[in-house]
Amino acid sequence: MPQQPRAVVIGGGIAGLAAAAALHRTGRQVTVLERAPSLEPVGAAISLSPNALRALDVLGIGDEIRGLAAWQGDGGLRTPSGRWLTRTNAAAAAERFGGPLVLLHRGTLIDRLAALLPPGAVRTNADASLADPGDDRRPARVTTPDGALEADLVVAADGIHSTVRQALFPAHPGPRYAGFTTWRLVIPVPGAAFASHETWGRGRLWGTHPLKDGRVYAYAAATAPAGRRAADDEKAELLRLFGDWHDPIPAVLAAARPEDVLRHDVHHIAEPPPAYHRGRVALLGDAAHAMPPNLGQGGNQALEDAVVLAHHADDLAAYTAARLPRTTAIARQAVRAARLNLMRSRAGIAMRDTAIAALSRIRPDLLLRSFEGIADWQPPYPAVRAGTGER
Template sequence: MEQQRNRAVVVGAGIGGLTAALALRARGWDVTVLERAASLAPVGAGIGLAPNALRALDVVGLGDRVRSLAAWQGDGGMRRPDGRWLVRTSARAAIERFGGPLVGLHRATLVDLLADALPEGVVRTGAPAALADPGDARRPARVTTPDGEIEAELVVAADGIHSAVRPALFPGHPGPRYSGFTTWRAVVPTPDGPFAPHETWGPGRLWGSQPLADGRVYAYAMAAAPAGEHAAGGEKALLQRLFGDWHHPVPAILAACDESTVLRHDVHQLIDPLPAFHLGRTALLGDAAHAMQPTLGQGGNQAIEDAVVLAHHAGPGRPVPAALAAYTAERLPRTTAVVRRAARTGRLSMLSARPAVVLRDTAMTAVSLFGPGLILRGFDGIADWRPPVGDSPARVS
């Protein structure tokens, strides 16, 4: 009987994969997480969690814990490189509109919370996995590992933007494409002198500074660049050339950066949506399913949403192929819309021609005169999402 076949294998122990493991265990699944890396020591910097992701974390019992450890984003906004405010945002207005705060914390903190909530032995590190058979209504899925083959009634591929499972499921899909932009991220001690959380847009590049609760600052930057390029003199030196004359606290943050801790990654996106997020008994989740630009800060948030929606549909007694079809039906339209909205925001933020930059900045300043509510409308349908109840799916237009 279907309800007796409750073994799930999650490929990838990132934020989405670990959340999926927790959510599936809560629904009665026996879960194994296979992680290629030798440890869960996270590679990354900070992450912003919007109310939609925090409500999803409430489903697995970690929402309040995250809220207690994270820095709640205060009043801030968007600026020009010279420091002039283009848009001011209100933390209170965001909470009233979306039902909760935007918070920031180090990715390591979130990964540790998720991993610690799982029983010992659920996560196997140093365990690369390949999909041997996605399964169907009559046979289980199969994955191969260095220790042998594992059969499972459900396989969840949370193996990232360069997923090995995705092309195995959809070999004709073009896969992720380079957006034309690269990003840098770092976490540094808080510099002297007060500053408000901000994102600053210049010609063809942007910078963001977000305080963390532990006394450090999560800094990120994005700029147009050829794919695969790296700075011959080091990434810190390049960042100082690009952003060193911008407003406080940007120069101080750059001065505090250590070259070894600056992370650079080209931005790839699945701008062409997949035909589905599943095949047979195998589902895709997070960046493996819908990699997006970071311009809305929703990549990890959408992976967390995926995890709880997948577990919601894969409840006791429901045939797995039918559950995954419902998962695709709920998640594919929403995430496709978010991917496209992030791409539009990316194009706007990376404008480089002076007339276009002046027009953009003037328009943003004019819109801000109507108050923070008008600016926050850009996150309507995203940050106000709530986990599904019964058979009512959530949508974004």
């Protein structure tokens, strides 16, 4: 009886767990090595567009995630005074792209992906390093404090500061500061009733969205020097920056505690690596193509990566060919979106807002058009029918 091919995944976030689940479905023995003591995610909520949900359909949990998530789309873009620049419609988005845009807590997605793996597949407190990328004649080798593992395939899902990417491509410049910082929080807001919105100010933006469990997901961004932090606490910083913006932003800030607020500077991979593979090792998710969050596609592209990698696990050059051009284009689009969102010139902002308002009267689907070529992606093989395990 032939030996079952083995895959080792370095990183137990969304990207790594999705890749492990996809590879497990193709008959590989999978081991996930996560250096943290648990799979508890660092972060808040994640927006999943139809392309990511189709990837989850391949894994057999797309409908479950749709049922757990809040549908997005009824809302739009506002100014700090509260004026609507353009409105969006959830039904129109779902019709245009063949499915909804949804929002759920990252922890929920992590739990559902981990449940797709066999018992013992995930090892926490496992700080892994790539010792040998392998080639056509020898397996790849990964070292851990508990010993070395050999594998037919190693998946590097170890994030934006990937040590595996650095080992594969030592001349690559690595991530670059994007010029802005972000805050995120998920909290209950008593009495809150509002439409989802994103609001653009001068070098600042804020978004507020309801979750299905009744809590509110809010995020903010502002241009700032790298590494700067509030002298007191990050809630106080948010109050200084956004406290006089339109409702429901003051109510969200009033309900937040300082410990509810997460802050992270944004870095991205401005120059893609020469390939997403070398030897028997494949880069995936932020390790391959970390991008600014302004299109909400970082995790979505990682889910696409996972199912495409499983499809091309025996031909990693085909994986690179399928993923590098697409993710590079989307990452560059996210950089352009960040520049537009966080513009600082008063004259430029006035022109931007006037143009958006005028164009949206002519084309009500203005915001949706930015997702063309992204949200309509189709996986390379069909979905798994819920409850059957069959395609």
